[in-house]
Amino acid sequence: MARRKSRTLTEVELEFMHVVWAAQEVGTDDVQRALRKKDRDLSDGSVRKVLSILLGKGYVSRRREGRGFIYKATVPEGSAHGCLVADLLRRAFGGSAALMVASLLDTDAVSDEELDEIKRLIAERESQTRGGAASGDREGGGDEQ
Numbered sequence: 075m076a077r078r079k080s081r082t083l084t085e086v087e088l089e090f091m092h093v094v095w096a097a098q099e100v101g102t103d104d105v106q107r108a109l110r111k112k113d114r115d116l117s118d119g120s121v122r123k124v125l126s127i128l129l130g131k132g133y134v135s136r137r138r139e140g141r142g143f144i145y146k147a148t149v150p151e152g153s154a155h156g157c158l159v160a161d162l163l164r165r166a167f168g169g170s171a172a173l174m175v176a177s178l179l180d181t182d183a184v185s186d187e188e189l190d191e192i193k194r195l196i197a198e199r200e201s202q203t204r205g206g207a208a209s210g211d212r213e214g215g216g217d218e219q
Contacts, residue, residue: 081131082161083154089114090124094134095151099144 083091093108094100100108102121109116116124125145128134133154136143167174178184184192 081157083131083133083158086124087128087131087133088154088158090121090128091133091147091151091154094128094145094147099146101139101142101144105145 089109089112090105093105097104097108102118102125105121105125106116106118109121125134125136125143129136129145133147133149134145135148136145163169163171163174167177179189
């Protein structure tokens with residue numbers, strides 16, 4: 075049975091994208107050098123294949139330069155992270171953000187500092203949600219009178 079094609083980044087593709095995002099524009103030799111520094115030694119053909127997959131998925135664009143290509147990210151890093159989180163949420167947690175957060179908090183992966191930051195982000199989100207709804211209610215009520 076053939077593998078289902080996915081627009082979600084694999085672990086290797088994400089490694090490549092981190093290189094592209096950091097450098098903004100890269101050639102295959104740039105990617106090879108950056109990955110070698112992370113103890114990942116890939117052949118030129120393997121690098122070209124992964125970049126070709128990223129091109130097909132729409133994560134990078136390329137332009138010819140000399141005998142090769144220069145690659146540039148077409149998807150911002152934050153957007154890619156959002157897609158990865160949404161995919162994980164859907165596939166692993168059945169769409170339940172609460173279950174996903176509970177699973178994360180059950181691990182030792184969250185430091186006290188990160189937990190404080192998460193609490194701050196939740197409080198900020200709550201105040202934006204409540205502030206926007208309260209503001210809209212006041213405006214709507216004023217227009218009706």
